[in-house]
Amino acid sequence: MTGQLSDKIKNNNFKELLKKPEVLTFAGLILLSLFMSIFTDTFLTGRNLVNVARQISINGIIAVGMTFVILTAGIDLSVGSVMAFSGTMLAAGMADWGLHPVLAIFFALLVGGLFGLINGTLISYANMPPIIVTLAMMEVPRGLALLYTGGYPLSGLPSSFSVLGRGYVFGFLPVPVLIMAVVYLIAYILLTQLPFGRYIYAIGGNEEAVRLSGIKVKKYKIFAYVISGLTAATSGIVITSRLMSGQPMAGTGFELDAIAAVVLGGTDIAGGRGSIIGTIIGAFTLGVLTNGLNLLGVSPYVQRVFKGLIILLAIYFSSKKKK
Amino acid sequence: MDNILEIKNVTKEFPGVLALDNVSFNIRRGEVHVLIGENGAGKSTLMKILSGVYQANSGKVLLNGDEIDFSNPKEAQLAGISIIYQEFSLIPYLNAVENIFLGREYKKNGVLDKKRMTEEAKDLLDTFEVEIDLEKSVNQLSVAEQQFIEIAKAVSINDNVLILDEPTATLTNQETEILFNLIRNLKEKGVTMIFISHHLEEAFEIGDRLTCLRDGKWVGTENISDLSEKKIIKMMVGRDIGDTFPDREGKYQKEIMIEVNDLKRNEKEEFINFKVRKGEILGVAGLVGSGRTEMARALIGADKVLSKEIYINGKKVEINSPSDALDNGIGLIPENRKSQGLILGLSVKDNISINSLDKILKSNLFINKKEEKKRSQKLVEDLNIKTPSLKQTVKNLSGGNQQKVVLAKWLGTDSNVLIFDEPTRGIDVGAKLEIYKLMNELVDMGISIIMISSELPEVLAISDRIMIMHKNKINAVLDNNEDVDQETIMYYATGGEQYDRAT
Structure with a gap:
């Protein structure tokens, strides 16, 4: 096994490696981390790094589904609103309807999956453009969440439930980070080991050719949105x-962070090319940037400008390479 | 003799490929120079260097005695070298005038001088002796008309050297004739043309001299009047290729493999009914637009139909989508491999295995990558696909090899009925012969083939029976025997009636 691996590394010369867009972002991430380590005392501490990982977990998890969708040459703008509505339904399940937390979690997942199913069905079967369908679907779940809660946070959740957001395993690993890791592992297996993953890439590359090859393109596109x-x-x-409450206004603007992570990670916004590893690198890059700038005491307003410029820079390099 | 272009020791290297190797020859002023060579011989690369898309690694090109060094196609165009690609660069929603003057519109007092542009465009097209509706947006015009507009645009900018990259590939015979008239016309006006083609008879009809490239090297430049078809083929493939078509024995079996009944796409059409036997090649002939491709797409469920009944081995099957077709062992190798057959950005292996992944699962879930590699490798070897590795992106393969990848994909599915839509369009003689041989092997294995083709010699050489379509209906089905020739097929393809034929 190790023999095979070292052969592989030998064969893939350095140039070949540099061609992968996620490698460039990874190099950027290392540079950024180095910079932060030198210019702040606190960046390179175990505690801070764990913090960064926990902070990115929310965006990192959303970016997984976004990767699937973007690989099919689609886009999902509804994720922030779907996240808020699933969250409020989860809170409602436990606080208002007295559901067991495990059942409530399944219910929340069902709600999220259902919106994905609606998005995917409209896009696949009604031939509506993804950007419009999911733009409209930014409104529907958000509205439903506000309608149910009346605009206020929904609290009164059983205290045991806080473990998912606030707990640690082995004393140091935040549970959200563990959840993110599991989600990435599943996504990695789906994309690289299953026919489904191959179809996702292929559909983004040339949907018509895939359809004429006898692949059920519509079904798999719907799957991407469900994910x-x-x-x-x-x-x-x-x-x-x-937060130990259902927040109807949670996740506003999160779709943009997720898209940024995916694109920073080298996935082609036009579909067909990219990787889930790239997405986690992209999410970490955004996280380190925010964290480092905070430590440096840079104002949040300036941070937004920085973030935008970094994304532009990354896209500039990846479009240049495509030529 | 006065040379307008001198190509001297031009070499172009891509990572891992020597696309042009020390190529030298001259283009004379005012001639039609045919450039010929198999796919991957370096024709396109050379033309892209001439037109400023690529830059040579070494060597030089002289235009009217001055060395050229274009960094983009626009510079080349202004200097007098224009290229007309197979895929046009017209803006579909603009009309002919707007396209011709795109980027260099005439203005009067700051606003567009439409009158002047329309008049000039009209004059130009008049000298071509073609009539085109200047008001229509170009996407409503025929392929040929669009091509004429593209040529008009190039000529109106500058008319030194015009490069035509396989201009006849998508034209009907009549349209090709009009194009040739246009070429003769331009030649009289002193335009030099480089004409890239796979059709040898076109070289004889239109060309003055011919240059052949093979594997990036210059093979020869000759006067066409000194050449024969055999000689050119020998130049192209570097050996005597013998026959252009393999022998066909026609030993198909009696049993019917597929029966298509009452296929009808819309109310205006008549029912389509036909059968194909086991191990038979049914050639489907007809003019462009006679409904052959549409019939094939309807058959495999790619397009909606009003009615359709399909029997495979006597058993009725429901085919409402290409995926149903795949499940029932029917595959379509589509007409346009780039837009319909391949996922250009994926590797050779990923393209080949895309619709047979279900067959090689581990634990019913995971792709068995070892098996996938093995199967793809075997198909690459069986079909003699020239690729540096399985990981090569198919975008980088030549046309013939791309076509073989599409074929390999379907061979990997163990289908019983394969529909080939224009299987040899735009590929070279060598690859063509290989594909014919492969079709023969397939029918020997009992597979049934439906071959849609606009090349009559191909239809006549390969088919067991010939089905001729005209205006979306089957006009005749003939046993392919000595009595059937190109004239017979054309007779039915243009709407000739059965009982008239005796007279």
Whole structure:
């Protein structure tokens, strides 16, 4: 096994490796971390790094579903709202209807998956453009969440439920980070080991050719949106547990962070190319940037400008390479 | 003799490929110079260097005696070298005038001078002796008309050297004739043309001299009047290729493999009924637009139909989507491999295995990658696909090899009925012969083939029976025997009636 691996590394010369967009982002992430380690005392401490990982877990999980969708040459703008609605339904399940937390979690996932199913069905079967469908679906779940809660946070959750957002395993690993790791592992297996993953890439590359090859393109595209709904709901579960309340206005603007992570990670916004490893690197890059700038005492307003510029820079390099 | 272009020791290297190797030859002023060579011979690369898309690694090109060094196609165009690609660069929603003057519109007092542009465009097209509706947006015009507009645009900018990259590939015979008239016309006006083609007879009809490239090297430049078809083929493949078509014995079996009944796409059409036997090649001939591709797409469920009954081995099957077709062992190798057959950004292996992944699962869930590699490798070897590795992106393969990848994909599915739509369009003689041989092997294995083709020699050489379509209906089905020739097929393809034929 190790022999095979070292052969592989030898064959893949350095140039070949540099061609992968996620490698470039990874190099950027290392540089950024180095910079922060030198210019702040606190960045390179175990405690802070764990913090960064926990902070990115919400966005990191949403970005997984976004990766699937973008790989099919689609987009999902509804994730922030779906996350909020799943979160409030979870809170409502426990606080208002007295559901067992496990059941309530399944219910929240069901809600997220259902919105994904609606998005995917409209896009696949009604041939509506993804950007419009999911733009409209930014409104529906958000509205439903506000309608149910009257605009107020929904609290009164059983204290045991806080473990998902606030707990630690082995004393140091935050549960949200563990959940994120599991989600990434599943996504990695789906994308690289299953026919489904291959179809996702292929559909983004040339949907018509895949359809004429006899692959059920519509079905798999719907799956991609369902996965996006499920990961949004998963984030909703984590954030509800962390805040110990259902927040109808949670996740506003999160769709943009998720897209940023995916694109920073080298996934082609036009579909067909990219990787889930890239997405986690992208999410970490955004996280380190925010964390480092906070430690440096940079104002949050300036941070937004920085974040935008970094994303532009990353896209600039990846579009240049495509040529 | 006066040379307008001198190509001197041009070499171009891509990572891992020497696309052009020390190529030298001259283009004379005012000639039609045919450039020929198999796919991957380096024709396109050379043309892209001439037109400023690529830059050579070494060597030089002289235009009117001056060395050229274009960094983009626009510079080349202004200097007098224009290229007309197979895929046009017209803006679909603009009309002919707007397209011709795109980017260099005439203005009067700051606003567009439409009158002047329309008049000039009209004059230009008049000298071409073609009539085109200047008001229509170009996407409503025929392929040929669009091509003429593209040529008009190039000529109106500058008319030194015009490169035509397989201009006839998508044209009907009549349209090709009009194009040739246009070429003769332009030649009289002193335009030099480089004409890339796979059709040897076109070289004889239109060309003055011919240059052949093979594997990136210059093979020869000759006067066409000194050449024969055999000689050119020998230049292209570097050996005597013998026959252009393999022998066909026609030993199909009696049993019917597939029966199509009452296929009808809409109310205006008549029912389509036909059968294909086990191990038979049914050639489908007809003019462009006669409904052959539409019939095939309807058959496999890619497009909606009003009615359709399909029997495989005598058993009725429901085919409402290409995926149903795959499940029932029917595959379509589509007409346009780039837009319909391949996922250009994925590897050779991923393209080949895309619709047979279900067959090689581990624990009913995971792709068995070892098996996938093995199967793909075997198909690459069986079909003699020239690729540096299984990981190569199919975008980087030549046309013939791309076509073989599409074929390999379907062979990997163990389908019983394969529909080939224009299987040899745009590929070179060598690859064509390989594909014919492969079709022969397939029918020997009992597979049934439906071959849609616009090349009549191909239809006549390969088919056991020939079905001729005209205006979305089957006009005749003939046993392919000595009595059937190109004239017979054309007779039915243009709407000739059965009982008239004796007279």
